[in-house]
Amino acid sequence: MSAEERVYAYSAVLMGSPILLKLFEHDEALAARVFRLIKQYEILLTVNRPQSEVMSINQAAGLHPVKVSPPVFDLIACAHAASLFPESLFNFTIGPLVKRWKIGFRGDSIPPAEEIEALLPLTDPRQVLLDKEACTVFLQQKGMEIDLGAIAKGYIADRVRDYLQREGVTQALINLGGNIQTLSGPPEEAGWGIGLKKPFAAPDALIGVINVRGKSVVTSGIYERYFELNNQRYHHILDPRSGYPLDNELLSVTVISEDSIEGDIATTLLYGMGVEKGLAYLHTRPELEAIFVTKAGKVICSSQRLSSFTLLDSEFQPEIVTDKTV
Ligand code: ADP
Ligand code: MG
Numbered sequence: 001m002s003a004e005e006r007v008y009a010y011s012a013v014l015m016g017s018p019i020l021l022k023l024f025e026h027d028e029a030l031a032a033r034v035f036r037l038i039k040q041y042e043i044l045l046t047v048n049r050p051q052s053e054v055m056s057i058n059q060a061a062g063l064h065p066v067k068v069s070p071p072v073f074d075l076i077a078c079a080h081a082a083s084l085f086p087e088s089l090f091n092f093t094i095g096p097l098v099k100r101w102k103i104g105f106r107g108d109s110i111p112p113a114e115e116i117e118a119l120l121p122l123t124d125p126r127q128v129l130l131d132k133e134a135c136t137v138f139l140q141q142k143g144m145e146i147d148l149g150a151i152a153k154g155y156i157a158d159r160v161r162d163y164l165q166r167e168g169v170t171q172a173l174i175n176l177g178g179n180i181q182t183l184s185g186p187p188e189e190a191g192w193g194i195g196l197k198k199p200f201a202a203p204d205a206l207i208g209v210i211n212v213r214g215k216s217v218v219t220s221g222i223y224e225r226y227f228e229l230n231n232q233r234y235h236h237i238l239d240p241r242s243g244y245p246l247d248n249e250l251l252s253v254t255v256i257s258e259d260s261i262e263g264d265i266a267t268t269l270l271y272g273m274g275v276e277k278g279l280a281y282l283h284t285r286p287e288l289e290a291i292f293v294t295k296a297g298k299v300i301c302s303s304q305r306l307s308s309f310t311l312l313d314s315e316f317q318p319e320i321v322t323d324k325t326v
């Protein structure tokens with residue numbers, strides 16, 4: 001019997017996403033505690049319900065600072081820093097545009113250009129005041145809304161890993177709707193085999209498999225949440241400069257990293273940078289590894305230090321970047 005056959009899988013739907021927990025021992029009570037932990041974080045961070053700590057901040061926009069719990073403050077500080085990174089297309093104050101487009105939710109439509117134009121000034125991350133001492137967040141303009149959708153799952157995946165470690169679990173995998181975090185890997189094998197989905201194909205079709213041990217694997221792509229109108233595809237990662245879905249040569253970016261929050265931030269950053277700038281940026285972040293999948297059918301691996309990637313689909317051509325090609 002192979003190690004993967006001894007895996008016990010537990011699933012749930014939380015945060016609007018399928019959640020999967022894999023353990024090497026049958027422990028339903030532990031799985032229930034993990035799902036409860038995820039739910040507790042969702043209650044703090046969501047913007048898809050009227051009440052959460054993040055919604056309290058949004059509701060007080062233009063009025064007053066709001067005190068939040070330390071983990072929420074830390075996550076917001078992290079999102080703030082990523083949004084202020086030079087030329088960053090990561091923007092955690094993108095909320096008004098996300099809400100207006102409703103991509104991936106019922107009622108999605110193309111907003112009139114003048115409405116998009118009018119919302120852009122409400123998406124300036126420099127208009128967010130953070131007070132670490134008081135643990136408060138203040139959106140200085142009325143109508144501003146923060147949206148942690150790009151990083152909440154990564155943050156929670158790390159908290160689940162920490163919880164499992166405290167519980168004495170040594171090997172596990174948590175998949176939060178595409179954000180994967182792992183503890184070690186199946187014994188006597190190459191590690192956890194994580195499928196890289198083939199965009200716009202059958203749900204189980206894979207471009208390839210990434211093998212990791214004790215690492216996070218996060219993918220951001222244009223094929224998960226989108227709608228189509230007049231042969232045009234509108235996906236859920238928005239360009240904060242224009243207010244429209246980001247358009248470049250990429251279908252997806254996958255990041256392998258220690259912490260899932262780092263991977264989650266980096267996928268959005270790299271998606272915005274595109275392949276060339278993205279590879280140059282990765283040069284300054286040797287602790288990260290990325291796999292870019294382009295619309296032209298190329299699979300570009302920044303390195304193979306943290307994982308090994310096996311290409312399975314002959315429609316895609318691999319390209320491993322060496323120092324010389326950067
Ligand atoms: P998912 O794992 O759900 O595909 P991603 O990590 O790719 O999510 O992030 C997409 C989500 O991030 C969007 O649904 C939206 O809530 C938010 N978002 C959209 N555009 C941006 C942006 N430019 N910067 C930061 N967050 C964004
Ligand atoms: Mg992300």
